[in-house]
Amino acid sequence: MQLTGAEIIVECLKEQGVDTVFGYPGGTILNVYDALYKHSDEIFHVLTSHEQGAAHAADGYARATGKVGVCMATSGPGATNLVTGIATAYMDSVPMVAITANVNLPLLGKDTFQEVDIAGVTMPITKHGYIVKDVNILAQTIRKAFAIAKSGRPGPVLVDVTKDVTANTCEFEPMEPAKTERTSKYTQEDIGQALKLIQKAQKPFIYLGGGAILSDAADEVRAFAKKLDAPVCDTLMGKGAYDGYDPLYTGMIGMHGTKASNLGVSECDLLVALGARFSDRVVGNAKKFASNARVLHIDIDAAEINKNIHADVAVVGDLKQVLSELCMRMEQASHPEWTAHIRELKEKYPLKYDQEALSCPYVMEELDRITKGEALVTTDVGQHQMWAAQFYHYTKPRTFLSSGGLGTMGYGLGACLGAKMGRPEKICVNIAGDGCFRMNMNELATASRYNIPIIQIVINNHVLGMVRQWQTLFYGERYSQTVLEDAVDFCKVAEGLGCIAIRVTKKEEVAPAIERAIALQKPVMIECVIPKDDKVFPMVPAGAAISEVFDGDDLAAKG
Numbered sequence: 375m376q377l378t379g380a381e382i383i384v385e386c387l388k389e390q391g392v393d394t395v396f397g398y399p400g401g402t403i404l405n406v407y408d409a410l411y412k413h414s415d416e417i418f419h420v421l422t423s424h425e426q427g428a429a430h431a432a433d434g435y436a437r438a439t440g441k442v443g444v445c446m447a448t449s450g451p452g453a454t455n456l457v458t459g460i461a462t463a464y465m466d467s468v469p470m471v472a473i474t475a476n477v478n479l480p481l482l483g484k485d486t487f488q489e490v491d492i493a494g495v496t497m498p499i500t501k502h503g504y505i506v507k508d509v510n511i512l513a514q515t516i517r518k519a520f521a522i523a524k525s526g527r528p529g530p531v532l533v534d535v536t537k538d539v540t541a542n543t544c545e546f547e548p549m550e551p552a553k554t555e556r557t558s559k560y561t562q563e564d565i566g567q568a569l570k571l572i573q574k575a576q577k578p579f580i581y582l583g584g585g586a587i588l589s590d591a592a593d594e595v596r597a598f599a600k601k602l603d604a605p606v607c608d609t610l611m612g613k614g615a616y617d618g619y620d621p622l623y624t625g626m627i628g629m630h631g632t633k634a635s636n637l638g639v640s641e642c643d644l645l646v647a648l649g650a651r652f653s654d655r656v657v658g659n660a661k662k663f664a665s666n667a668r669v670l671h672i673d674i675d676a677a678e679i680n681k682n683i684h685a686d687v688a689v690v691g692d693l694k695q696v697l698s699e700l701c702m703r704m705e706q707a708s709h710p711e712w713t714a715h716i717r718e719l720k721e722k723y724p725l726k727y728d729q730e731a732l733s734c735p736y737v738m739e740e741l742d743r744i745t746k747g748e749a750l751v752t753t754d755v756g757q758h759q760m761w762a763a764q765f766y767h768y769t770k771p772r773t774f775l776s777s778g779g780l781g782t783m784g785y786g787l788g789a790c791l792g793a794k795m796g797r798p799e800k801i802c803v804n805i806a807g808d809g810c811f812r813m814n815m816n817e818l819a820t821a822s823r824y825n826i827p828i829i830q831i832v833i834n835n836h837v838l839g840m841v842r843q844w845q846t847l848f849y850g851e852r853y854s855q856t857v858l859e860d861a862v863d864f865c866k867v868a869e870g871l872g873c874i875a876i877r878v879t880k881k882e883e884v885a886p887a888i889e890r891a892i893a894l895q896k897p898v899m900i901e902c903v904i905p906k907d908d909k910v911f912p913m914v915p916a917g918a919a920i921s922e923v924f925d926g927d928d929l930a931a932k933g
Contacts, residue, residue, distance in 0.1 A: 379509045379540040380405035383473065384413050386516035390551050392444050394435060394795050396420045396428040400448025401488065403475035405540035420795060420824065423816040425452050427788040429459020430814070433468050434789030437775045438750060439796040440590065442469045442523050449476045450488030453534070454495065458782060460530045461499040465779025466611060467588055469528035471519050472496075478538045479507050493534050501529035509542040517549065524554050527675040528588055556589065558691030559676060565696075567687045569704055571670050575644035577712045578604040581627060581656075584611030584778070585649015585673060585693050587771045592616070594697035595648060603707045604646070605716040607635035609656055610763055612649070613774040618747070618767035622713070624720060628656040629914045630760045633723035633923050636914065638716050639664050640921035647671045649693045652682035653779070662919035672696050725764050726926070728908070732881050734758050734805075734833045737902050738765035740884045741803065741831075744892070750793050750800040752776065754786040754810030757839035760910040762805045773800075784813030790828045791820055801829070801892060808834040808858055815867060821897035822872025829891045830873075830899040832864055835906045843909050868899035878902045 377385065383406055387395070395417055399407040410419055422428040425447045432443030443463075447456050453474040463470045477486040493503040502522050504515050512535065519531040572578070580602070586595050592615050599606050599622055606616050607627040616623055625632035627639060639645060645667040650656070657663045663683060671678075671685035672693055679688040689696050727735040738761055741749065747767045752775040753759040759776055768774045775793060777785040790804035811832045821828055833839075838856040845853050865875035874896055876887045884902070891898035911925040 375546055376543050377546040378405065378409070378543050379512050379535065380409040382509070382512050382546050383516060383535070383540070384409045384417065385546060385548065386513055387444065388413070388416060389517070389549065390442065390520045392417060392442070394418050394420065395444045395446060396422055396431040396435070396792060397446030398422060398425050398428055398448070398452060400452045402449040402477060402537040403446060403540070405537065406446065406473070406475060420791070420820065422788065422820050424814065425455035426459050426784070427791075427814055427817040427820065429456045429472065430462065430785050430788030431792030431795070432470050432472070433459060433463045434752060434775055434792030435796040436463070436468050436470055437789070438772050438793035440772065441796070442471055442520055443792065444471050444473065446473045448488070449474065449492070450490050453490055453492040457496060457499070459788075460496055460532065462777050462780045462782045462785055463530040464499040464501075466584060466777065467528050468530065469523040470530040471523050472530060472532045474532065474534045475540060476505065476534050476536050479536045482536065493532060496532045499530070500532050503532040503534070505534040505536070506539055507536055509539045509544045512539060513546060517551065521552055521554070526557060556674065556692035556695070558674075558695055560689045560691040560696065564687070564689045565699055565703065568670055568689055568700060571644055571668055571687050572602060572700070572704055572707070576709065577642045578602055578644040578646060578709065579639050579642035579667070580604050580606040581639065581645055581647045581650055582606055582608040582612040582615055583648065583650025584609065586612055586615035589649060589674065589693040590771070591649070591694040591697055592771045594694050594701065597701050598697045601701055601704060601706055602646070603709045603713060605638055605713060607631065607639065609650055609653070610776055610778045613763060614768035614771045617769045619769060621717070624716060625725070626763055628653070628920065629658065630764070630910050630912065631920065631923070632725060633912055633925070634716060634719040636912070636920040636923040637719055640666070640919070642667045645669050647673070648697070649673055651678045654682075657682060658914050658918055658920040662921070723925075726911075731905055732879065732884070732902060733904055733908055734761040734902070735765045736881055737831065737833070737884055738762055738805075741888055742766045744885060744888050745801055748801070749773070750775070750797060750802045752786045752790040752793060752802070752804045754804070754806040755781045755783050756807045756810060757843065757908070757910045758805050758807045758833040783810040786810065787814050787817045787830060790830070791817060791826055794826050794828050803829040803831060805831050805833065807839055808832055808836065808864070809838045811864065812862070816871070818868055818871040818873050818897065818899065826897060827895045828897055829888070830868075830897070832899060832901045833904060834864065834901050835904050835908065837906045839906075839908070840910070842906070846907070846909075848915070864899065864901045873897040873899050876900045
């Protein structure tokens, strides 16, 4: 059948099972939006307040569902406004397809109104990028984009289409989408070497990254941990891949990881890295990281092997497949003295905070209690992000969504909207600091426009908290441009954008506010006013070994 390029884009989206698209229209992409209008009963389009919000929403949708998220924008500034969201998805290996339209083909390269080489701009932050100048290859390009986005190590793909291609016609043949293959490159010799390391270990420790979630390997991780009888720590991206209540779980590792995780990894004789990339925020001083341990690194991306930390044995492949094979072939291990020692570390160094004043840790604990750990939590970036990672117990994958690699302030609200669209049955809560909230709070208008019942919790300490913490500890309390004392009233802003607003200033007000927000089934913002000098502990100074982790008690002891 003869279809226009715009109609082909919509038909290809339908082929791929896309039910929700996030975007913002403009001149060059009008044909596509006209085609979407005719298929609005099949593909729901969410008009965000800003294109960056659309990219973050597509990202949140993808992380929450495991499907490919889709966002759209027009040429020029519309396309460039997607860049931060695309980079966020790229750093965290999120499957996403961004579709942009460009000026007509004869006008390319002539500084035409709203012309930008968006494929060139995004080349370093996409798995692949296309600019389509011929309608006859449009369908195959869209199909390739989805296949690339979700295969191997996932990531974002950009498809830029000139406006005349969206208007031109050609023959379209429907096609079933190809099955996604997660290719594995390991050999049986690799598996054998891994088994030898595992068998020799007396003090094994499992370090869990985002790959465990991307490969849907939570069940396999649990079985592997039990069979190895090893404690488990996770990264920010790995949260939920292992039950946060399990006795073997020791909490997060790294700059704001628990003492049990950081000290345990520093003492172990085998570190098993599962779908993790040894980020600088995890490793600290690379020369001193896990210096007593042999390293077994399992990852689908061969480029990660030996990139940051030397691996004694590496298995390159899909984590779900590799762990299944290892569990099948390895014998049940037992390390009672080692696991008892780690339990002692957990008991000796629990996470602590000021119990008197209203604080973010208290808010997270109340949210955990009220939702029974079943909420889907998104965050922005900063102190609140770390507290959300530390004090909420994530028991299932795809329930903690946060910008880990890029550290994007303003990520959370858009991601929360996308997550709620993809998982409408979940209570979806975004945790933001007041600094982050200022960046993309306009997306509350999107929530109210579609009555998307998300809960936005703003942890308001009237400062850029994480930067202030560093200024306090390492910059002689010189608070350069980190104080946000001004006349902005977040409750009035939220109400002005069509949402319900609740201000909380006392501990006893937290639970009623959360319970009311859940019951209302409307978009609600809860502002929690906390002291400006609350700090995230434990902490590892930049460039230090993770064994040098310290907390508030250590600071007090130093005087």
